[in-house]
Amino acid sequence: MKKAVLPLLLLCLTQGVKAQDAGKTAQDYNKWTVELGGGINKVSNPLTPGYHVDAFNFYSVNAGARYMFNTKFGIKATGSLDRLQGSDISEDFETQFFSVGLQGVVNLGRVLEFETWTKRLNVLGHAGVGVGFLSGDMIKETDHTGNFLIGFTGQLKVSKRVTLWGDFNMTNTYTQHRTWNGAPYDGSQQGFDGTLYAATVGLNIALGKHEEHADWFVYNDEDKINDLESRLGELETMMNDSDKDGVPDYLDAEPNTINGVAVDSKGRTIDRNENGVADELESYIEERDRKNKESMGADLQDMINGGYVNVYFDFNQDMPNASSIGGINFLIKYLKENPGKSADVIGYADEIGDTEYNKALSARRADNVKKILTDAGIDAGRLNIVSNGEDNSVNKDSQWARQTVRRVTFIIK
Template sequence: MRKKLLFIALAVLVSGVSYSQNANSDEPDFNHWSIDAGIGLTKPYRNMAPGYGTATPDFLSGELGARYMFNEFFGVKAGLGYNNFQEKDGLMDFTTKQYQFDVQGVVGVGRLLHFETWTQTFNLLAHAGLGVGWLDYDNISDGDHVGTAKAGFTGMAKLSDRVSLNIDGSMGYNGRQNRTFDGRVTRNDEPFVFTGTIGISYYLGKNETHADWFVRGDEYAALLDSRIAALEEQIQKSRAEDAKKVQEGDDKLNTRVDELDSKVDGLSNKEVDMIEQLINEGYVNIFFDFNSSEIDKGATDAINVLRTYMKKNPGVNVNLVGYADEKGPEDYNKKLSTKRAEAVADVLVKAGIEKSRLNTEGRGEDTSVDEGSPNARQLARRVTFSIR
């Protein structure tokens, strides 16, 4: 375990530095520097005297460092770390503080895995490296000078162009640690330390973005292509759904028309006269949504009433008069009211009424309603009928 951690720390550190030496000097403009800080929990692993221990996890762990990214993929950071190991609720209380300084290589895993193809809000960094540390035991005057190795992952969420929220999980190893973490006896096992912190990165520089969130031109083009393809797929799906809804609406209207066909011949003269009276007195209307000439599915009842009457009276012609509310320019409302009347006429023609029997007219704004009342304006957006 110790050898693996040392190897990972050294490999990541060396790879970051070596990559920077081979990097193209012609790099695009982005910010390289950031200040990283975090605070959280810690847990020493295994290396304790018999009877001693700490909470799982224990408070407090902290870190403060400066990071330099050579590009969006590799960088290096130097930092100060602090861990407080303690037990204060038992018979064998102790407090040990660890201070350390390390240098680590950083890999932008999120950029390597092309997170930008699905998000530019989240990123993931891997880091590993070597350092030195000092353990201060509360029961002895001499502390422990140790060599350290550390590796971990940092999840990032972009808050702004200057700040990101970070959650880090790391594992460290203390080489040449002479005593247990409680400081009581000579070390009897491999001393590992786990830490978990939450913090921020503050980006320095004059450019708009930092290497953590930078996307190269060719990659950005690929990103746009993928998103355009996704949008096109969504549009095609939406069109198919709209076509299905239109077909369902037509089928429903045809069904209602067929039902009325069987009832028209059975209407009495008195019932026909009643329908005529309802139409001429303005009880039969088609209402519209704001700034729309699209007929709502709920309007089929009113249209079928008019169609029923006209089928029963083939010599009758009808005026279709459209209105709009007082919102918007007068000329626009005049055209909108005309479109509404023509939309109703088109439905009647499709339902079997001769176009020559229908006269459409748009009268624009209906000033008879209260402009300040939303409900009144809804009544203004309509098509009315009159028999001629």
């Protein structure tokens, strides 16, 4: 059960990090946007008697950056500058109101499933808090306000990264000590002191490596099925057991153990006396040797010639990997006990790469194994190098299958 649960947990934790070839996943979208816009504003109280503003003041600019946690909810930081002037029937004045804020964002288009009827129109809702700074020709010291912000943004998709938007925003102030025209103001002591309305248009630019932004991304049933099939395929690959020892390849520290030999929880051959030979195989050898040494010799030769004793190599390496030294030790033991025998040392490579290069690589692998055998006391004259080059008997696209053919094997003569 543990072997099955672990890969499932890993898949869940990495869900959305890795895009699958079968189709887009649940988080294949950009999350950041920057925005810039401008338009008109209008204020209501507080204004000093005799001071008025036009219905629309043509000076309101804003900029911001937005991050979407998912396709429905996000957060944005904004900054805006509004200029206020007296109307034709007002005493002259000019003030500036600069504000910054942090707002939560709701993608109403995804919540209300706009994608069922349009791919280019969308609506965002936003609300939050901020601070403001009111200054002007009648204000000696800048007036600081607290702000509550709320608004709606209509969107028109121009391209995959550019969106044209129109926004209506209302700013309610509190702790305001100056009227919008700059005169002293005591405040209402409760509720909001003043209100500023702004209507602006501008552009959004999406940032990121994906094709779509979260505002427009739709993860439909077909995408979900493709994603699930791809993840199930990945899980099946992770659970492969190339050497059939009961330990999946992704957990197997020794993925080329002899079939039927007992292994530990990490797939390593059990070798308590650390002599390089599996305990089960060693016990089998010793038991048969006690009964009939001559017969045993023939059986061992058949086992070696049948491909049960191999030396394995990592990709593009010509020295054996540490987990397969036991195969060399087994052959050393056999040849020392049978001095009349000789052996072909046969090298192989997988199909990845140039054929001629792999031919030379298989020769180097066989030659290095021969050197290990001679260094262990086996006469070099008893060993014959054979370079068989590429072994194309396995699936070239399977890294685990390719690992089984990067080897040196032996034929006893």
